[in-house]
Amino acid sequence: MSTLIRLNKFISDSGHCSRRExxxxxxxGRxxxxxxxxxxxxxxxxGDIVTVDGNPISASASDKTDRIYIAYHKPVGVTxxxxxxxxxxxxDAIGHKERIFPIGRLDKPSEGLIFLTSDGDIVNKILRAENAHDKEYVVTVNRPLTANFIDKxxxxxxxxxxxxxxCKVTMQSKMVFRIILTQGLNRQIRRMCEYLGYxxxxxxxxxxxxxxLAGLKSGQWRNLTQEEMADINRAVLSSTKTAV
Incomplete structure (x- = not known):
């Protein structure tokens, strides 16, 4: 570490937690x-000694070889x-031996793909709204869909x-649609449907x-591949640099 960096970034880069945490x-005061x-x-x-709850925090490896990146199929009911x-x-649901934290959220009643990592820097880059990284969902509603619903x-x-x-919305069947979002508003899809009476x-x-998500059963996780990480790193390459 050759320059001064913000304490929250130092902690998140170490893999202890996200920058917000x-x-x-x-x-x-911990x-x-x-x-x-x-x-x-x-x-x-x-040379500064940083501790959290009395436990020393080490600087991250410059090449990030000590970082963990996983894909998890979150089941319904997991927070x-x-x-x-x-x-x-x-x-606790994943039970990983290393300290990791989720990138973004997926509602407790929802299921599907979520990333977890020990790399605080990539969390910030992926979550930045201006990056507009798309996420695809399959949604079932309580009554038949209409062309008006899809349009709105x-x-x-x-x-x-x-x-x-x-965003892109396509009807899959009578009561199922597919939606691709670049936003991550709180309970966005559920709120959008509620507004339209669904x-x-x-x-x-x-x-x-x-x-x-393909290949991961509910509750299973796997490490992201080198190819997947290369794609992600390319996608966040233009992300606004985090403060030092």
Whole structure:
């Protein structure tokens, strides 16, 4: 580490947690630098000793060979949180031997593909809205679909004090449609359907960027391949650089 970097980035790059969670740890006074409690925005210099709850945090390897990237088929009922006291949390569900955290979220009643990693930097890049990384879902609703529903879902629906971005929606069967989103608003698909008078009875994410769920049974996970990681890294190459 040749330059000063923000404490939250140092912690997330180490694989301890995401940058947002690192901020929470700092605010809670659980982080120390050289024995002193720092403030948000504090920067770390080479040689500084950083601890969380008294445990030392090591700088990440420059080539990221120590990072973990996995694809997980989240079952219905699993909650995308790293808080271990939450019953059915995603960390206990996977049981990985290393510390990992999810990239983004997938609602508890939903299932499908989600990434988990120990690389805090890639979490920030993938989640940046301007990157517009597409995610594909198959959705079942409680009553027959109409052409009007498909048209309105495609053009944008007013939810959460905004209008959703135009997206690709195709009818799969009488009560099932496929949707490709580049947004990640809270419960977006469910809220969009509710606005149009429909209730989602099943929601499954089967693709994130170039990575597909195919081959993973519910509850199973696998490491992302070198080819998949190369595609992801190319996709986030233009991402705004994170602050140092």
């Amino acid at each position: 690192a901020d929470k740890l700092i605010e809670q 982080v120390n630098i050289n024995g002193a409690i720092p403030e948000l925005g504090t920067k770390v210099a080479e 995308c949180t790293t808080e271990r006291h939450v019953k059915g949390n995603i960390i 879902m495609s053009k944008g629906v007013p939810i959460l004090n905004t209008v959703t971005k135009p 209730e989602v009875t099943k929601l499954k994410r089967n693709r994130i960027m170039s990575v597909r």
